Amino acid sequence: MxxxxxxxxxxxxxxxxxxxxxxxxxxxxxxxxxxxxxxxxxxxxxxxxxxxxxxxxxxxxxxxxxxxxxxxxxxxxxxxxxTLALFNDSVSFGGGFNSGGRTSSGPSTGDRGGLVRIEDDEQAEHIDDYIQPVGYDDALSILRDRHLLVIASAAGTGREAAAVNLVAEALAFTGGEQSGFCHRVTDPAAVIAADWLPTRQGSGYMLILDETGARTGQCVRAIDIDWLTSTAARLKSASSFMVIVTGPPQGALARAAERSDYVVRELGEVDPVALLERRVLGHTSEPGDIAKLHRLLTESGALSALREQPAPGTAVRLASVIRGGGDLAREVAALRxxxxxxxxxxxxxxxxxxxxxxxxxxxxxxxxxxxxxxxxxxxxxxxxxxxxxxxxxxxxxxxxxxxxxxxxxxxxxxxxxxxxxxxxxxxxxxxxxxxxxxxxxxxxxxxxxxxxxxxxxxxxxxxxxxxxxxxxxxxxxxxxxxxxxxxxxxxxxxxxxxxxxxxxxxxxxxxxxxxxxxxxxxxxxxxxxxxxxxxxxxxxxxxxxxxxxxxxxxxxxxxxxxxxxxxxxxxxxxxxxxxxxxxxxxxxxxxGCAREVLEALLDWSAPQDLSPMVSKTLSVFLFVARQPYAGEDPSPLAAGHSREMPRLLRQATQLHSELAELWARALARKPVQTHALEAMREWVDTHAGTDRATLAAIQSILVDIACRPGKHRQRIEYHLGHWAADRNRPSRNAAELLSVVKRAT
Incomplete structure (x- = not known):
C-alpha cells in the first residue's frame, strides 16, 4: 500500500x-x-x-x-x-387509513367550501364497526354543546373516522330536515374565511387540514379563539356541526386549546387488535372464531405488524385483506x-x-x-x-x-x-x-x-x-x-x-x-x-x-x-x-475462543528460540493469563468464584495440555521468564487458595511441567520453595504445591 x-x-x-x-x-x-x-x-x-x-x-x-x-x-x-423502495422512486403505497373511503362525483353546486357529501355507504364504512376511544364521549359532548370541535392529533390515530362518527351522531341527536347529511370540505380557505356561513340547516361538515402544503398551513394558522367563537355561533344558528381535523396544535391554535374547550388534543388510543376483530367478525362473535382469527394473526406476523404500527389504519388494512380472502402473509410482509x-x-x-x-x-x-x-x-x-x-x-x-x-x-x-x-x-x-x-x-x-x-x-x-x-x-x-x-x-x-x-x-x-x-x-x-x-x-x-x-x-x-x-x-x-x-x-x-487462541500461540512460539516473534507470543500469553474476567462463565471452576479470576484459569481443566506447554515455554525462556514468574506467582498466591478445585488445576499444570525432561523440575521446585519461604510474603499455597510436586516427581 x-x-x-x-x-x-x-x-x-x-x-x-x-x-x-x-x-x-x-x-x-x-x-x-x-x-x-x-x-x-x-x-x-x-x-x-x-x-x-x-x-x-x-x-x-x-x-x-x-x-x-x-x-x-x-x-x-x-x-x-x-431494495425496492431504496432504488425505485415509483413505489406506491396502498392501504391508507380510509381504505373503504371514496370521493363522490364532485362538490355540491352553490356551496362555498367545495362541499362533497359523504355518501351513506362511505359513512357506514366508518360507523358500523367503529370502536370508540376513551375520550370520545367527552368530544361528543363538546360538539353537541359548541357545534364546533377541533381534533388536533397526529395522522393515523383514527381522527378521520372519529370525525365522521361525531358529526353523524351529533346530527342524529338534533334531528332535522336533512339530519345525517355530512359533507367533506374540499376548499378549506373558503370555510376558514371570516364571512363563511353554513348554507344548509342541519348539516354536518368535516374539514381535514393536512399538515402538508402551504395553503392548508395558512388555514391552520388562521384558526384562533376569535375565529372559533364566531364560527361556532354561525353553526349553532344553522343547527349544524363541524369537526376540523388538524395535526398537533401550534401557534394560535395551541393558545386556543389552552383558553377554550373547542380543541381536543387526543381522543385516546384504540386497541388495533380489537378493531381488527370488529372489522372481521362484527359485533358478535363466537370464542372459537376469535381463537381462529388470533392463530391466523400470529402465524402470518400480523400481530407483530400491529405492535409495530398500532395505528387504526393498520388494523383496517389487514381486516380488509382477511375479509376479501386476500394473501395476508404477503400483505403483512409489505406492511412490515x-x-x-x-x-x-x-x-x-x-x-x-x-x-x-x-x-x-x-x-x-x-x-x-x-x-x-x-x-x-x-x-x-x-x-x-x-x-x-x-x-x-x-x-x-x-x-x-x-x-x-x-x-x-x-x-x-x-x-x-x-x-x-x-x-x-x-x-x-x-x-x-x-x-x-x-x-x-x-x-x-x-x-x-x-x-x-x-x-x-x-x-x-x-x-x-x-x-x-x-x-x-x-x-x-x-x-x-x-x-x-x-x-x-x-x-x-x-x-x-x-x-x-x-x-x-x-x-x-x-x-x-x-x-x-x-x-x-x-x-x-x-x-x-x-x-x-x-x-x-x-x-x-x-x-x-x-x-x-x-x-x-x-x-x-x-x-x-x-x-x-x-x-x-x-x-x-x-x-x-x-x-x-x-x-x-x-x-x-x-x-469462548480459548482453545483456538491457545493453539495459535503454541504455533507462533513453536521455534522456542530467542526470536522476537517467540518473545512477543509468550508475552501475549502471560498478559492474557493475568487478565480478570467479568463475564458469565459456565466452566466448573467459575461457580462462586471471584470475578477477578482469569478466564484461562477458570478453564484450566479443559485446556490443561495447551496451558501446561505455554507455561513451560514461558518459564524457561528469557527475557519473558521474569514476567512468567510474576504471573505464575499471582496464580499461586491470589487464586490457588480460592478453593480446592482451583488449587488442583494449578497443581496439575505445575506437575506436568515438572515431569518434563531438562531443568523444568528444578526450576519449579526452586521458585515454589522461594515463594514459600519469602520473608516479606510467605506463600502457604506455594508450600503445599511444592510438597505435591516433589512427591509426584
Whole structure:
C-alpha cells in the first residue's frame, strides 16, 4: 500500500481533538509514530496498554457495540430490508387509513367550501364497526354543546373516522330536515374565511387540514379563539356541526386549546387488535372464531405488524385483506418492510428538524430522549447553519405527529416508572433503524458531508454509549456501498491518531461483515492492512485491524482472526502492535475462543528460540493469563468464584495440555521468564487458595511441567520453595504445591 497525502488519508482534524471541548474526549495522546522497542512495548503492555480509565472506557464501548452488532446479525424478527423502495422512486403505497373511503362525483353546486357529501355507504364504512376511544364521549359532548370541535392529533390515530362518527351522531341527536347529511370540505380557505356561513340547516361538515402544503398551513394558522367563537355561533344558528381535523396544535391554535374547550388534543388510543376483530367478525362473535382469527394473526406476523404500527389504519388494512380472502402473509410482509416504511416517511417529511431527529434516533437508538434530542439539535445546527441561535424546537411534543414509528419506553427489564432510569428512544420495528440510516446516506446527497462530520463528533464524545452506537451506525451506512465508505471515511478513521476513531472503524467493519456477501471483502481488507506499508498511517491501520478481529468478527471466525493477529504481531519486527494484539487475544478468549487462541500461540512460539516473534507470543500469553474476567462463565471452576479470576484459569481443566506447554515455554525462556514468574506467582498466591478445585488445576499444570525432561523440575521446585519461604510474603499455597510436586516427581 503506497503512502498517500495526509489530507487524503484523513489526518487528524478538528474532530479528533474536539477544539470546542464540549462533551468531547480530551487529553488523548497521539500514538508514537515510529517503531516501538521491546522494552517500551513490554512496559506499555504491563500498564494495560493505555491510561487505565481510557482502556476501561474503550472496553465498555466495545462491549456495547458488540451487543448491538450481534443483535443486528441475528435478525430475530425474520424481516429483511428490501431494495425496492431504496432504488425505485415509483413505489406506491396502498392501504391508507380510509381504505373503504371514496370521493363522490364532485362538490355540491352553490356551496362555498367545495362541499362533497359523504355518501351513506362511505359513512357506514366508518360507523358500523367503529370502536370508540376513551375520550370520545367527552368530544361528543363538546360538539353537541359548541357545534364546533377541533381534533388536533397526529395522522393515523383514527381522527378521520372519529370525525365522521361525531358529526353523524351529533346530527342524529338534533334531528332535522336533512339530519345525517355530512359533507367533506374540499376548499378549506373558503370555510376558514371570516364571512363563511353554513348554507344548509342541519348539516354536518368535516374539514381535514393536512399538515402538508402551504395553503392548508395558512388555514391552520388562521384558526384562533376569535375565529372559533364566531364560527361556532354561525353553526349553532344553522343547527349544524363541524369537526376540523388538524395535526398537533401550534401557534394560535395551541393558545386556543389552552383558553377554550373547542380543541381536543387526543381522543385516546384504540386497541388495533380489537378493531381488527370488529372489522372481521362484527359485533358478535363466537370464542372459537376469535381463537381462529388470533392463530391466523400470529402465524402470518400480523400481530407483530400491529405492535409495530398500532395505528387504526393498520388494523383496517389487514381486516380488509382477511375479509376479501386476500394473501395476508404477503400483505403483512409489505406492511412490515422497513424500506417501504422509511421511503414513505421521507416522502412525507422533509422539514429539517423532523429529519434530524429521525437520524439521531437511528444512530443512537436505545439512548435516552435527552441524549437523542441533543444530538438532533447538533445535526440541525449543521444542516441549517443560517438559522441563527438554537430554534425553539420541541421534539417530544412533535413525536406522535412526526415520528409515529418511534416510542419512548423504559429499558427492557425495568418495570418501575419511578426508578431513576430514564426512558429510551426506540423504533417500534427492529429493522427501521437500519433502513433510516441506509436511506439517509443514499438519498440525502447534499447532507452526506454534514452527517459524516456530525458522526465523527459523536464518536469522540465522553459518553461511551453514544460512541458505541455511532460506530455501529457508521457500519450500517457503509453496507450499501462499502467501497465508497472505505475511501470516504473508514480508512481515514482506521489510520487516525485518535484511538476512539480507530475503535469506531474496527466496530464499523464488524457491522459491515455481518452481511454475508460483505464478509470476504472485509477479511481481505484486514489482511491487506497487516501485510503492507511502513508509514505511520499504515502502522495505525495494523493496530485497527488487530482491534477489529478481537470482537464479533473474530468470534465468528477465530482461525482467520488469529491469522490477522499473527501478521500484526510479526509486522516488520515492530513491537508496537503487542498491546492491541494482546487485548484482542483477551477478548477472543473471553468470547469462548480459548482453545483456538491457545493453539495459535503454541504455533507462533513453536521455534522456542530467542526470536522476537517467540518473545512477543509468550508475552501475549502471560498478559492474557493475568487478565480478570467479568463475564458469565459456565466452566466448573467459575461457580462462586471471584470475578477477578482469569478466564484461562477458570478453564484450566479443559485446556490443561495447551496451558501446561505455554507455561513451560514461558518459564524457561528469557527475557519473558521474569514476567512468567510474576504471573505464575499471582496464580499461586491470589487464586490457588480460592478453593480446592482451583488449587488442583494449578497443581496439575505445575506437575506436568515438572515431569518434563531438562531443568523444568528444578526450576519449579526452586521458585515454589522461594515463594514459600519469602520473608516479606510467605506463600502457604506455594508450600503445599511444592510438597505435591516433589512427591509426584
Amino acid at each position: 503506497t503512502e498517500r497525502p495526509a489530507a487524503e488519508l484523513g489526518a487528524p482534524g478538528p474532530e479528533d481533538s474536539g477544539p470546542d471541548g464540549t462533551g468531547l474526549i480530551s487529553g488523548l495522546s497521539p500514538d508514537v509514530e515510529g517503531p516501538l522497542s521491546e522494552s517500551d512495548a513490554l512496559r506499555q503492555l504491563a500498564s494495560g496498554g493505555d491510561d487505565k480509565s481510557e482502556r476501561e472506557e474503550a472496553a465498555r464501548v466495545a462491549a456495547i457495540a458488540e451487543m448491538i452488532t450481534e443483535r443486528l446479525q441475528k435478525d430475530a424478527s425474520g424481516l429483511s430490508i428490501g 418492510d422497513p424500506s417501504i416504511q422509511v421511503h414513505k416517511w421521507f416522502t412525507r417529511h422533509d422539514e429539517p428538524a423532523a429529519v434530524c431527529f429521525a437520524l439521531a434516533a437511528a444512530v443512537l437508538e436505545e439512548s435516552s430522549y435527552l441524549t437523542v434530542s441533543d444530538a438532533a439539535l447538533q445535526l440541525h445546527a449543521a444542516v441549517e447553519p443560517t438559522a441563527g441561535p438554537a430554534p425553539d424546537i420541541r421534539f417530544r411534543d412533535r413525536l406522535a405527529h412526526e415520528q409515529p414509528w418511534i416510542q419512548i419506553v423504559l429499558p427492557d427489564g425495568v418495570a418501575d416508572v419511578h426508578r431513576a432510569t430514564p426512558p429510551q428512544v426506540r423504533f417500534r420495528s427492529p429493522l427501521v433503524r437500519q433502513a433510516v440510516l441506509t436511506y439517509a446516506w443514499t438519498y440525502l446527497d447534499g447532507h452526506r458531508a454534514v452527517v459524516l462530520t456530525w458522526l465523527r463528533k459523536l464518536l469522540t464524545q465522553q459518553d461511551v454509549e453514544v460512541r458505541a452506537r455511532a460506530a455501529v451506525a457508521a457500519g450500517i451506512t457503509a453496507r450499501g456501498d462499502h467501497r465508497h465508505a472505505l475511501h470516504r471515511y473508514l480508512q481515514s478513521w482506521a489510520g487516525s491518531q485518535s484511538w476512539p476513531l480507530r475503535q469506531a472503524a474496527a466496530t464499523a467493519l464488524a457491522v459491515i461483515a455481518g452481511r454475508p456477501e460483505l464478509t470476504e471483502p472485509v477479511w481481505a481488507l484486514l489482511n491487506e492492512w497487516v501485510s503492507d506499508g511502513s508509514s505511520p498511517f499504515e502502522r495505525r491501520l495494523v493496530k485497527t485491524a488487530a482491534t477489529a478481529v478481537g470482537g464479533v468478527l473474530g468470534k465468528q471466525d477465530p482461525e482467520r482472526a488469529t491469522t490477522v493477529l499473527r501478521a500484526a504481531l510479526d509486522w516488520r519486527d515492530d513491537w508496537g502492535n503487542l498491546t492491541p494484539v494482546a487485548w484482542s487475544t483477551v477478548h477472543l478468549i473471553n468470547q
